[in-house]
Amino acid sequence: xxxxxxxxxxxxxxxxxxxxxxxxxxxxxxxxxxxxxxxxxxxxxxxxxxxxxxxxxxxxxxxxxxxxxxxxxxxxxxxxxxxxxxxxxxxxxxxxxxxxxxxxxxxxxxxxxxxxxxxxxxxxxxxxxxxxxxxxxxxxxxxxxxxxxxxxxxxxxxxxxxxxxxxxxxxxxxxxxxxxxxxxxxxxxxxxxxxxxxxxxxxxxxxxxxxxxxxxxxxxxxxxxxxxxxxxxxxxxxxxxxxxxxxxxxxxxxxxxxxxxxxxxxxxxxxxxxxxxxxxxxxxxxxxxxxxxxxxxxxxxxxxxxxxxxxxxxxxxxxxxxxxxxxxxxxxxxxxxxxxxxxxxxxxxxxxxxxxxxxxxxxxxxxxx
Amino acid sequence: xxxxxxxxxxxxxxxxxxxxxxxxxxxxxxxxxxxxxxxxxxxxxxxxxxxxxxxxxxxxxxxxxxxxxxxxxxxxxxxxxxxxxxxxxxxxxxxxxxxxxxxxxxxxxxxxxxxxxxxxxxxxxxxxxxxxxxxxxxxxxxxxxxxxxxxxxxxxxxxxxxxxxxxxxxxxxxxxxxxxxxxxxxxxxxxxxxxxxxxxxxxxxxxxx
Numbered sequence: 001x002x003x004x005x006x007x008x009x010x011x012x013x014x015x016x017x018x019x020x021x022x023x024x025x026x027x028x029x030x031x032x033x034x035x036x037x038x039x040x041x042x043x044x045x046x047x048x049x050x051x052x053x054x055x056x057x058x059x060x061x062x063x064x065x066x067x068x069x070x071x072x073x074x075x076x077x078x079x080x081x082x083x084x085x086x087x088x089x090x091x092x093x094x095x096x097x098x099x100x101x102x103x104x105x106x107x108x109x110x111x112x113x114x115x116x117x118x119x120x121x122x123x124x125x126x127x128x129x130x131x132x133x134x135x136x137x138x139x140x141x142x143x144x145x146x147x148x149x150x151x152x153x154x155x156x157x158x159x160x161x162x163x164x165x166x167x168x169x170x171x172x173x174x175x176x177x178x179x180x181x182x183x184x185x186x187x188x189x190x191x192x193x194x195x196x197x198x199x200x201x202x203x204x205x206x207x208x209x210x211x212x213x214x215x216x217x218x219x220x221x222x223x224x225x226x227x228x229x230x231x232x233x234x235x236x237x238x239x240x241x242x243x244x245x246x247x248x249x250x251x252x253x254x255x256x257x258x259x260x261x262x263x264x265x266x267x268x269x270x271x272x273x274x275x276x277x278x279x280x281x282x283x284x285x286x287x288x289x290x291x292x293x294x295x296x297x298x299x300x301x302x303x304x305x306x307x308x309x310x311x312x313x314x315x316x317x318x319x320x321x322x323x324x325x326x327x328x329x330x331x332x333x334x335x336x337x338x339x340x341x342x343x344x345x346x347x348x349x350x351x352x353x354x355x356x357x358x359x360x361x362x363x364x365x366x367x368x369x
Numbered sequence: 370x371x372x373x374x375x376x377x378x379x380x381x382x383x384x385x386x387x388x389x390x391x392x393x394x395x396x397x398x399x400x401x402x403x404x405x406x407x408x409x410x411x412x413x414x415x416x417x418x419x420x421x422x423x424x425x426x427x428x429x430x431x432x433x434x435x436x437x438x439x440x441x442x443x444x445x446x447x448x449x450x451x452x453x454x455x456x457x458x459x460x461x462x463x464x465x466x467x468x469x470x471x472x473x474x475x476x477x478x479x480x481x482x483x484x485x486x487x488x489x490x491x492x493x494x495x496x497x498x499x500x501x502x503x504x505x506x507x508x509x510x511x512x513x514x515x516x517x518x519x520x521x522x523x524x525x526x527x528x529x530x531x532x533x534x535x536x537x538x539x540x541x542x543x544x545x546x547x548x549x550x551x552x553x554x555x556x557x558x559x560x561x562x563x564x565x566x567x568x569x570x571x572x573x574x575x576x577x578x
């Protein structure tokens with residue numbers, strides 16, 4: 001196969017399937033439809049809660065799946081030491097944030113579910129970096145840990161609205177509204193200053209870990225998260241991606257579903273996060289599973305935004321023939337040109353919208369093209 | 370090269386003055402012309418003049434790396450951007466206003482005229498108040514006078530327009546000012562440049578305070 005004809009997202013599908021299979025992630029094929037109830041019970045986990053529904057022949061309310069993870073984790077067994085490693089390449093149906101219309105989105109990704117250990121976390125995060133690298137060398141993978149902010153907020157307030165507003169400010173790197181919200185909520189100046197300092201912790205892994213140390217002394221959960229991030233840093237330092245992986249605590253997923261490492265990947269030239277993932281142990285618990293889980297998805301539709309050069313021509317050769325030209329002559333010419341590695345379009349008239357490098361007119365007697 | 374979306378109008382000119390003072394000058398920008406894009410390769414900046422309500426779209430979609438947008442627009446459309454700095458310019462407030470003799474006893478659906486339907490809907494939802502939103506695009510103040518609505522939700526700067534139309538502020542929803550916003554992906558690839566320009570702007574804001 002000539003890979004130059006493939007679009008970036010098509011090339012990515014092949015490259016990533018090979019990558020995931022090489023680490024033992026088995027393909028998981030799922031139905032396009034799921035029972036609507038699955039999504040209603042976990043609607044905050046979804047990127048958008050607007051779902052396309054329909055009634056099936058048996059009267060059951062079904063949905064065109066807006067998410068892959070829920071379908072994968074709803075079944076499976078929890079056994080000590082056992083892990084299910086799956087990869088997928090699936091369409092999901094969501095409302096686009098920019099157009100506010102339903103959109104079919106092609107996702108590729110993987111999930112590691114079961115009795116997880118540090119190796120599994122390191123493997124999945126490394127595969128996230130490798131996935132971005134397979135698409136473009138100009139990438140950044142930003143990693144955060146949901147346990148840190150969660151621990152800080154537990155000490156500050158139990159009020160859900162205030163917690164959400166503070167988390168939103170951290171996600172926006174918005175120090176001014178954070179100060180206002182803290183003042184209005186009666187958060188102490190010391191805690192407000194700690195949150196503002198936390199917001200500025202991003203960049204290379206060593207620097208962020210060093211800046212996080214004072215918080216470890218104050219919050220036990222932060223010390224645990226620091227330990228996990230340190231192990232991850234040590235692992236990533238031995239990969240080719242170390243200089244493209246940063247820690248940034250503005251990366252945030254819903255705290256009621258995600259409980260550990262979360263991450264987002266960016267490609268230069270694309271204006272939004274193209275890869276998103278993390279540890280969703282809390283979701284597993286809500287779905288009655290005892291196991292841990294980590295995974296990520298790469299949004300292949302966004303890769304259309306990657307800069308690429310359009311070929312100067314649609315085909316190398318346009319072969320023109322008429323009703324008097326023997327079929328065998330057209331076939332022979334087309335196959336000969338293809339054998340030379342050229343792309344060919346055989347037509348009886350010059351199409352309006354076809355750019356060809358050369359013309360081979362078999363209508364002329366003794367054509368030698 | 371840093372791409373900067375500026376809101377057309379007085380606010381944009383004030384903001385450009387701050388960028389220029391911070392060392393990101395582009396003198397051609399102030400020359401009278403119909404051009405909308407201005408570049409100074411030496412300073413490493415390209416400015417665009419865009420409609421104030423569109424700045425957030427340019428930044429969110431990555432056409433601009435950074436830009437300046439009012440907090441009203443950010444609250445209404447909730448673009449997925451970083452909000453790096455409160456520039457303390459264009460200060461006003463989002464408020465509920467009504468005729469001075471209006472009293473809301475809470476016994477019936479409140480009719481709310483506004484340009485900012487999302488802000489109004491969220492505000493009253495937080496108060497569990499049933500409302501009927503009437504979306505208008507301008508001259509909001511006349512809605513209560515003509516009986517189209519009970520109240521309006523709008524930006525109030527000095528309150529002069531309200532007074533002239535026999536209206537008064539009943540509740541303040543939120544203070545509003547211009548914010549320096551940044552595309553989340555651009556922040557990852559141009560971190561040093563964006564941090565530098567933000568710190569220069571921050572120094573000016575603190576000096577003026």
